[in-house]
Amino acid sequence: MDMLTLHAYAKINLALDVLYKRADGYHEVTMVMQAVRLADTITLVDQPHDIELSVSIPGLPADSGNLAYRAAALLKSYAASQQGAHIRLDKRIPLAAGLAGGSADAAAVLKGLNTLWGLNLGLDKLSKLAAQLGSDVPFCLFNGTMQATGRGELLEPLPPLKPCYVVLAKPAIAVSTSWVYQNFNPGKVTVRPDIRAMRTCLAQGNLAGVAQNLVNVLESVTIPAYPEIAKIKESMLTYGAMAALMSGSGPTVFGLTSCQEQAQDIACRLQAEGVPEIFVAETVSKVE
Known part of the structure; x- marks a missing residue:
């Protein structure tokens, strides 16, 4: 395999x-x-010695400023490998969106090069390496539905979310994750998530119950600074989403829907409002 x-x-x-x-x-x-x-x-192509990265969009780092490159360098160093790789990164996940795009790229590189280079490292070892790159990278190795604790790197598989469609809408802003956490004030949080209730709803295949329990305390930081996030949430609910929530540190908002047609309708309405980046995606229910 090359x-x-x-x-x-x-x-x-x-x-x-x-x-x-x-x-x-x-x-x-x-x-x-x-x-x-x-x-x-x-796309990973085996080559001698060096690691090279090419990217599909301008302005995205193609060196150690990119998590995908750092993942390859970390794995090469850990394995003391003489092999290299050319990494081609075709971006579709928006940048600085709260969707773990960079973490997902890093996880894919770790998994792919582990195979391409014949290293045969288990997921436990890859997870430890992933945690050195970022808190979301271990989850992105597995996908599916999981509870994350610690700083996000300690994972427990959960019953899969009942298959559904998600509308993702990102306003024309970029939000720094470090800024959000630095400005988090527990005293400004009015509602905290009920993780036990969420787990119960997942186990029951209760999509409506999951929707009722969507909570993200980081909204208390990001929404006051960027009120357009709240406007997108309101629009999603008006257009029929079961629930809407900011993902991660933002600014992307997602809405849960039970069918693709409704998700596409919501996406079209948001596009008419001028939201610049909108996607419709199915959930990934299987741990891969």
């Missing part, structure tokens, strides 16, 4: 709670994370 192509799936947060700031500077979190079929495409 070439391999993988899909790097985006994620949304069905629930996100920030518990406290840890001594190491990270925040202790508990989240329910869900993969969706909005994906970047990673």
Whole structure:
């Protein structure tokens, strides 16, 4: 095998709670994370020695400023491998969106090069390497539906979300994850997620119950600074979404729908309102 192509799936947060700031500077979190079929495409070509990265959009780093490149360099160093690779990254997941696009790319590179280079590292070892790259990277190795704790790297598989369609809408803003966490104030949080209730609804295949329990405490930081996020949430609900929530640190908003036709209708209405980036994606129910 000298070439391999993988899909790097985006994620949304069905629930996100920030518990406290840890001594190491990270925040202790508990989240329910869900993969969706909005994906970047990673093509890996084996070559001697060097790691090279090419990207499909201007302005995206093609060196150590890109998590995909750093993932390859980390794996090469860990394995003391003399092999290299050319990585082709075709972006579809929007940047700085709260959808873990960079983390998904890094996870795909770790999985792909592990295969391409014949390293035969297990997922436990890859997960430890992934955690060195970013808190969302371990989840992106597995996809599916999982509860994440610690700083996001400790994972527990959950019963899969009942298959549904998700409308993803990103306003024309970029939000810094570090800025959001630095400005998080627990005193401004009015509602916290009920993770136990969410887990119960997932186990029962109760999509309406999952929708009723969508909560993200980081909205308390991002929405006051960017009120257009609240406007998109309101529009999604008006147009028939079961529920709407900001994903991660934002600014992307997702709405849950039970069928593709309704999701497409909501997407068309949001497009008419002028929302610049809109996607419709099915959930990924299988841990891959």
